[in-house]
Amino acid sequence: MNTHLMIRMILAAGLTQLAVAGTHFVVPPETPDVTPTHPYDSWETAGTDLNVVVAAALDGSAPRTVNVADGIYYLTNQVNVTQALTLQSVNGRDVTVVDGNNTVAKAVTNRCFYLAANDILLEGFTIRNGYFFGEDGGGGVYCAYDFNISVIDCRIINCVATNGNDKYACGGGVCVGNQTVLSRCEVIGNNNYGAYGGGVYAGGYVVGCTIASNTVHYAYNSEGGGTAEANGGGVMLSSGVISNCTIFGNSAVRAIGSTSGRYGGGVRISSGGKMFNSLIHRNTAYRGSGIYVRDLTFIQNCTVADNTSYGLYIPSQANITNWLVNVICPSSSAGDLTLNATGFNIVDSCCVPSTNFTVAGLFVNNTQSDPQFENSGDANYRLAKGSPCIDAGTNAVWMADAVDLDGNRRIDAYSLIVDMGCYEYSPMRGTQILVR
Numbered sequence: 001m002n003t004h005l006m007i008r009m010i011l012a013a014g015l016t017q018l019a020v021a022g023t024h025f026v027v028p029p030e031t032p033d034v035t036p037t038h039p040y041d042s043w044e045t046a047g048t049d050l051n052v053v054v055a056a057a058l059d060g061s062a063p064r065t066v067n068v069a070d071g072i073y074y075l076t077n078q079v080n081v082t083q084a085l086t087l088q089s090v091n092g093r094d095v096t097v098v099d100g101n102n103t104v105a106k107a108v109t110n111r112c113f114y115l116a117a118n119d120i121l122l123e124g125f126t127i128r129n130g131y132f133f134g135e136d137g138g139g140g141v142y143c144a145y146d147f148n149i150s151v152i153d154c155r156i157i158n159c160v161a162t163n164g165n166d167k168y169a170c171g172g173g174v175c176v177g178n179q180t181v182l183s184r185c186e187v188i189g190n191n192n193y194g195a196y197g198g199g200v201y202a203g204g205y206v207v208g209c210t211i212a213s214n215t216v217h218y219a220y221n222s223e224g225g226g227t228a229e230a231n232g233g234g235v236m237l238s239s240g241v242i243s244n245c246t247i248f249g250n251s252a253v254r255a256i257g258s259t260s261g262r263y264g265g266g267v268r269i270s271s272g273g274k275m276f277n278s279l280i281h282r283n284t285a286y287r288g289s290g291i292y293v294r295d296l297t298f299i300q301n302c303t304v305a306d307n308t309s310y311g312l313y314i315p316s317q318a319n320i321t322n323w324l325v326n327v328i329c330p331s332s333s334a335g336d337l338t339l340n341a342t343g344f345n346i347v348d349s350c351c352v353p354s355t356n357f358t359v360a361g362l363f364v365n366n367t368q369s370d371p372q373f374e375n376s377g378d379a380n381y382r383l384a385k386g387s388p389c390i391d392a393g394t395n396a397v398w399m400a401d402a403v404d405l406d407g408n409r410r411i412d413a414y415s416l417i418v419d420m421g422c423y424e425y426s427p428m429r430g431t432q433i434l435v436r
Contacts, residue, residue, distance in 0.1 A: 022064050024057045026050055028071030043069075050098065051079055058083050068125075070095040078110045078130075083117045089124035093155045100130035100140070102160065109133065112159070115151075116144035123152045130159040135168055137161040137194060137201055138175035145177040145203065155186040162193035166219050166228050169194025171201035173214065176240065180204035186212075187234075193217045195228040197236035198250060204240050211235060211247045218254035218262060230254060231292070232268035233283060239272045244405055247278065248379070252285040262286035265307060270294030276398075277405055279381060279422045280304045288313030290329075297322045300396065301410070303381050303421040304329040305373070312351075314344055324349050326393035328371050328381075328421040348394045350420050367392070371421070382406075382423045389420035 025046035027034055037045035039056045047053035050073045057064045058081070065086045075098065081087065089096035100112045112130040113122060122141070130140040139159030143149045156173040163169040172192030176182050180203075187199040187209060199214030200206060211234040219228035233250035235242060252262040265285030269275065269292070280290045280302060290307035291299070293314045304312050304327065312329045314322065327349040345362040350371045372387040374380045383389055395411060395418050402410040404424040411418050412426070419425050 022057075022060055022062070024053050024064075024066045025069070026053045026066060026073070027069045028073070031069075050075070051077060054079055054081060054085070054087065057085060062119075068096055072097040072099055074099045074101050075110060075112060076101065078112060078114050080114045081117065081120050081122075084119035085117075086121045087123070088121065092124045093126045093153060096124060097126045097128065099128050100159065102129045102131035111139055111142060113141045114138075114144075115142065115149050116147060118148045120147070120149045121152065122150070122154065124154065126155040126157065128155075128157045128159065132161050132169070133163065135163050135170065135194070136175060137163075137170035137172070137192065137196070139172050139190060139192075141174040142171075143175060143177040143180040143182075143204070145179070147177060147179055149177060149180040150183065151176075151180065151185060152183045153185065155188070156190065156199075157186070157188045159190045160193070161191075163219070167194060168196055168219070168228055170236070171197045171199070172216065173199045174201075176200060176202040176204045176206060178203040178239065181207060182209060183207045185209045187214065188212050190214045191217065193219060195219045196231050198233045198252070200235045201232070202235055202237050202240040202242070206235065206237075206240065206242045206245060208244045209246075211245060211250065213249045215251045215253060230262045230285075231264055233265045233285060234280075235267045236264070237267055237269045237273040237275070241274045241276070242267065242278055243276045244403075245278045246405070247280045248282045250283045254286075263288055263313075264292035265289040266291060266304075268292045268294070269297045269299070272296045274298045274300075275302050276300050277402070277410070277422050278302045279405055281306050281379060281381065284308045285310075287315070293322055295322065298325075299323065299327055300325040301393065301404075301418065301420070301422060302327050303423070305381055306376060306379075321345070323347070324351075325396075326418060326420045327351065328389055330371050348392060348420065350389050350392075365392075365394075381421070383419060383421065383425040385425075385427065387425065390425045391415045391417040391419060393418040393420045 024040045027046045029048040040047040109131045111132040127140045139161040140156040161169040161172045173187045173190035198216035199211045216230045218230040230252040233252040234247040247266045265283030266280040290304040290311040322344045324346045329351040348365045369388045372384045374382045399410040405422045
C-alpha cells in the first residue's frame with residue numbers, strides 16, 4: 001500500500017479527530033498531497049522530519065502526541081524527548097522504521113532516541129542502525145534514570161554502543177533506566193563494545209521481550225590489557241526485573257583470545273536484580289553462559305538450558321543472600337551449575353550441581369532428575385507428561401494473577417501447585433473448559 005492511499009484510509013476511518021491541539025503528525029518525505037506546515041497538526045500539514053515534529057510538539061503544552069505514518073525515517077541526529085510525550089506509529093513496528101543511518105555507506109554516528117522525562121511513551125517502531133559513543137550507551141534507545149518511561153512493541157536491531165578502550169558503556173541496543181518499562185519488544189543483533197549489556201542494560205523492568213543474538217565485547221586498550229570485562233551478552237541486569245522473556249543466542253566475548261573476562265552470555269544479574277518466568281537457552285560465555293549471578297539476586301520459575309559451559313554460574317564473590325526457587329537448570333555434564341559461594345539458597349528446583357557444589361544456605365526439595373522436556377532439540381522446553389518438575393514448585397503471592405511464558409495460568413486450576421520452570425504443564429494444549 002502506498003503512503004498516499006494509507007493516509008486517505010486513515011482519514012476515512014475517522015482518525016481526523018486526532019488533529020487537535022497537542023497532536024502532531026509525521027509522514028515520509030515526498031508524500032503526495034501533504035504540505036508540511038508548523039505545527040504539523042493534521043495529516044495534510046504533517047511534517048516529514050521526525051526531529052522537527054517532535055520539537056514542535058515539545059514546544060506545546062501537555063498532553064502531547066506525535067503520530068507517525070508508515071515508512072522509513074533516516075536520522076542525522078538523535079531524537080531528543082525531554083518532556084512528557086506519546087510518540088507512536090500508526091500501524092506498528094513492521095511498517096514504521098527509524099534508522100540511525102550508521103552504515104558503511106552513510107556512516108552517520110548517532111543513537112536513535114534519547115528519552116529523559118516523566119510520562120514518555122515510545123511505541124510501535126523498528127529502531128535500527130543506531131550508534132552511541134560514551135558511557136551512557138543505548139545505541140538504539142537511551143532511557144534516563146529516575147523517569148517514568150515506557151518503550152512498548154518496538155524492535156531494536158543492529159545498534160552499537162562503545163566508549164573507547166577499556167571503558168564502560170551500558171546497553172548496545174537499549175539502556176533501561178530504573179523507572180523504565182521495556183515491554184513486548186524484540187532486541188536482536190546489537191553489539192556493545194563497552195562491557196555492560198550487548199542487547200540491554202537494565203536497571204528497570206524488562207517484560208515479555210525477546211532478546212536474541214546480541215554480543216557484549218570485552219573493552220580493552222591498544223596493548224591488549226584492560227579491566228572492562230564483558231558482562232551480559234543479552235542483558236546486564238542491575239537491580240531491575242526481567243519477567244516473561246525469552247533470551248537466546250547471545251554472547252559475551254573477548255576478541256583478543258583470552259578465556260577470561262566474559263561473564264553471563266544470556267544474563268549477568270546482580271545488585272538486587274530479579275528474574276521470573278523466563279527462558280534462557282543457547283547462549284555463550286566463559287562463565288555463566290546462561291546466567292552469571294553475583295549478589296542479592298532472586299530467580300524464580302526460570303528455565304536455563306542448552307547453554308555452553310557453566311550455564312548457571314555463581315562465583316565465590318556471590319556471598320550476599322541469593323535465591324533460586326522453582327528453577328530448572330539441567331546439565332549434560334557436571335559443572336553446568338557451579339556454586340562456590342556462601343549465602344546462596346536453592347529451593348524446589350531441578351539442577352545438576354558440579355562436584356565442588358556446597359551450599360551454606362538452604363538446599364531443600366530439589367531434584368537432580370531429567371526434567372523431561374518435550375523436545376529440547378527443537379528448543380521446546382515445555383514439560384512432558386511424567387516430568388518430575390510438574391506440581392513440584394513453591395507457590396508465591398505474585399502467581400495468583402500471573403501467566404507463564406505461553407500465557408497459561410501460572411498456577412493451574414487442577415493441582416493448585418505451580419510447576420518448576422517457565423512453562424506450566426498442560427495436558428491439553430489450547431482452550432480448557434472447567435465444569436463446576
